[in-house]
Amino acid sequence: MDKKLKxxxxxNSKATIExxxxxxxxxxxxxxxxxEAEMFFTFFGLEAIHKEKAxxxxxxxxxxxxxxxxxxxxxxxGMEALATSMMMKGMEELDIPPVPEFLDMIKAAGGxxxxxxxxxxxxxxxxxxxxxxxxxxxxVGQFYERAQTDGVQIIFV
Amino acid sequence: MLKTIANKEVDVNEEGxxxxxxxxxxxxxxxxxxxxxINDLTxxxxxxxxxxxxxxxxxxxxxxxxxxxxxxxxxxEFYALFPGGPLKNASKIAGIMKPMSCL
Numbered sequence: 001m002d003k004k005l006k007x008x009x010x011x012n013s014k015a016t017i018e019x020x021x022x023x024x025x026x027x028x029x030x031x032x033x034x035x036e037a038e039m040f041f042t043f044f045g046l047e048a049i050h051k052e053k054a055x056x057x058x059x060x061x062x063x064x065x066x067x068x069x070x071x072x073x074x075x076x077x078g079m080e081a082l083a084t085s086m087m088m089k090g091m092e093e094l095d096i097p098p099v100p101e102f103l104d105m106i107k108a109a110g111g112x113x114x115x116x117x118x119x120x121x122x123x124x125x126x127x128x129x130x131x132x133x134x135x136x137x138x139x140v141g142q143f144y145e146r147a148q149t150d151g152v153q154i155i156f157v
Numbered sequence: 158m159l160k161t162i163a164n165k166e167v168d169v170n171e172e173g174x175x176x177x178x179x180x181x182x183x184x185x186x187x188x189x190x191x192x193x194x195i196n197d198l199t200x201x202x203x204x205x206x207x208x209x210x211x212x213x214x215x216x217x218x219x220x221x222x223x224x225x226x227x228x229x230x231x232x233x234e235f236y237a238l239f240p241g242g243p244l245k246n247a248s249k250i251a252g253i254m255k256p257m258s259c260l
Contacts, residue, residue, distance in 0.1 A: 034242035
């Protein structure tokens with residue numbers, strides 16, 4: 001069967017751990033199925049490729065109805081750290097790697113990682129602040145240029 | 158469904174994976190590898206194939222990350238050895254079921 005989907009471009013715009021993992025699983029899954037995958041990190045999503053911040057991503061305990069706890073409880077200091085460490089423990093049991101290692105896996109599999117130029121400028125981030133193995137910092141136009149081949153899907157997370 | 162691989166009639170599922178692990182032998186592995194575009198199985202290939210069979214026999218749910226920490230190959234080498242989807246292709250050659258893994 002001629003496969004229609006050949007390349008997946010995943011845009012990650014958020015820094016909450018569930019959003020970052022969703023985009024990592026989508027990109028890595030495409031690679032493990034024999035497709036190509038590229039990731040474009042923009043706005044708060046840039047934290048996932050930030051050398052330091054990527055190690056300390058959190059799940060949102062406020063404004064997240066799936067937590068099933070009252071907003072006021074979610075706002076208690078330390079609650080996000082607690083919820084995050086519980087979630088990370090559950091993920092480790094499922095063999096889900098920490099974010100930096102997950103990105104290492106994607107790079108090892110031939111995936112590409114890009115930062116968004118506008119968001120980098122906005123947050124006054126420099127290339128040195130980000131992972132050394134980034135494939136570049138792109139404008140939106142350069143990003144779309146990468147989608148100009150057959151069988152591409154763009155996924156926004 | 159039945160399929161003849163390396164002069165042996167074996168049962169495979171709709172994706173071509175052997176349904177009976179006992180049917181597997183090295184000639185079958187070589188022929189499935191050829192179908193997947195791998196014409197020559199090197200020592201590295203065999204080491205990974207045998208490791209996958211051992212892990213599967215032990216009831217492990219396999220993932221690419223585990224292969225990467227097996228000490229046999231790293232993830233980059235694993236992709237290079239079995240292009241086009243390393244775990245699914247290596248599993249097919251190893252005569253085990255396609256791992257149900259999102260990682």
